[in-house]
Amino acid sequence: MLKEPKMPILLQMFLTFFKIGMFTLGGGYAMVPLIQREIVEKRGWVEESEFFELLALAQSSPGPIAVNSSIFVGYKVAGVTGSIVATLGTTLPSFFIILLIAAWLVGFRSNPHVEAFFKGIRPAVVAMIAAPLFSLSRAMGIGWKGLALAAAVAVLVAFAGFSPAILIGITAICSLLYGIWQKRRQQGA
Amino acid sequence: MQIYLDLFIAFFKIGLFGFGGGYAMLPLIQHEVVGEPHKWLSMADFTDIVAISQMTPGPIAINSATYVGYTVSGSVWGAVVATFAVCLPPLVIMLLISKFYLRFRENHYMEMIFAGLKPAIIGLITAAALTLMNSHNFIDYKSIVIFVAVFIATLFKIDPIKLIIVAGISGIVLY
Incomplete structure (x- = not known):
């Protein structure tokens, strides 16, 4: 190099x-x-x-x-x-x-x-x-959940004309909520 | 002087609202340069710019800024003003995002966000590849041969620049 x-x-x-x-x-x-x-x-x-x-x-x-x-x-x-x-x-x-x-x-x-x-x-x-x-x-x-998400994003953008910026925003919010929910559940268990 | 101000404002807007990059920005660019009130270009001119952008390196927003800036003002300064204007909003916004990210990336919540964003980005790249698999890029069986060869070469980590040059030369030989 x-x-x-x-x-x-x-x-x-x-x-x-x-x-x-x-x-x-x-x-x-x-x-x-x-x-x-x-x-x-x-x-x-x-x-x-x-x-x-x-x-x-x-x-x-x-x-x-x-x-x-x-x-x-x-x-x-x-x-x-x-x-x-x-x-x-x-x-x-x-x-x-x-x-x-x-x-x-x-x-x-x-x-x-x-x-x-x-x-x-x-x-x-x-x-x-x-x-x-x-x-x-x-x-x-990436696990099966990640692959499913990737496939969903690919289809929405390529075939349904969704805006990448909006999908990124939605994904960011959902991942945050999912992460917090998971953490709470672990602490509760 | 007015023309430079108009160019600056129009391309600043394109830079500010051009989310998604690439072809996602096309309708916005068209609205500013073909539509009211400026009508700087005809629809045919605009199609030409898109075609030229496809054949020249660099982002389409930059290409159209330089082209429109030059043709509308008839001077290199028009090109400079429009290109600068289109880069300015991303420069400011992206700097703030970078600063924020580099400060908070070890943060637990940032990690949660990026756990979901990584597969989403894989999805976006897949979408880009799928969208480009069209009849404009794949005209006959020779295109498919080039596609397969470059696909395999990329898996073996051959330098992308070398691949682009070789593919271009094969194009001249084959067509």
Whole structure:
């Protein structure tokens, strides 16, 4: 793994998030495998177990998930300055590329090579989102109750058009109530 | 000057109310840039932005802010103002959430909440994968071959960036 201990942490963070911003195609959860690789495995800024909490937090705030994740990681590693640097890193690649397209490359979309390139990438992005699901659920030690909840959330969002933010809010409240109820029952027994 | 203020307000709103990220934000963006009172873009222009966003890296909210900011004002500063405005609300809100979380995460009640949130997040990622399994992303058997190959490679922890580049090159070779 690449480790540059001499590089200042802010520069390291900017470059890492620039890379994430550069290769995040398809938006939303397409960045999950990439951010996990860079932030958890390569840099160790966020622990494996913390990664899900990061995703839950990123969903509970408005704004793009990639931007929200970079704000959290930036803040955790280097405070408010860190979060601003990380956000710049995530945003700048798309900013420059879109500016370039808006200014000059109006025909960009109809270029057959670009079109073919993206035809190859689209199913790959879906595979990269789907493949880690099994190992993630195992790593988190999800039981049958957890799997049932995950399946319910997946169906509600994908097929019934429920808002992820609202489901997160409802789940948070229900888990809290369930936890308190369970604790009371244990104390009572 | 007015145009910069209008851009700032419109994209600040998108940043403030854009829960759920990605395509969940599309109706909101459309409402602000295609609808009254600005009518900055036609519906066809907006569809083009969505298509361009799908083909370029980065979150769709950022992409549309940069694009609309530039085309509406005819200047790079419009792009800067709109992009900054869309990032500002998440920056403030997410900073507060992070601060709160990092202070209280050892708290017993926080642990209870996250015990339920973890499976919910697995559900959300599953939903994202299911939604993307559509005829736009899977056009023929070659798409399925790429999907299966990348699925297996991901299980073996191959670098996602390398996989994206290889998949893109296979696209050029295959199509």
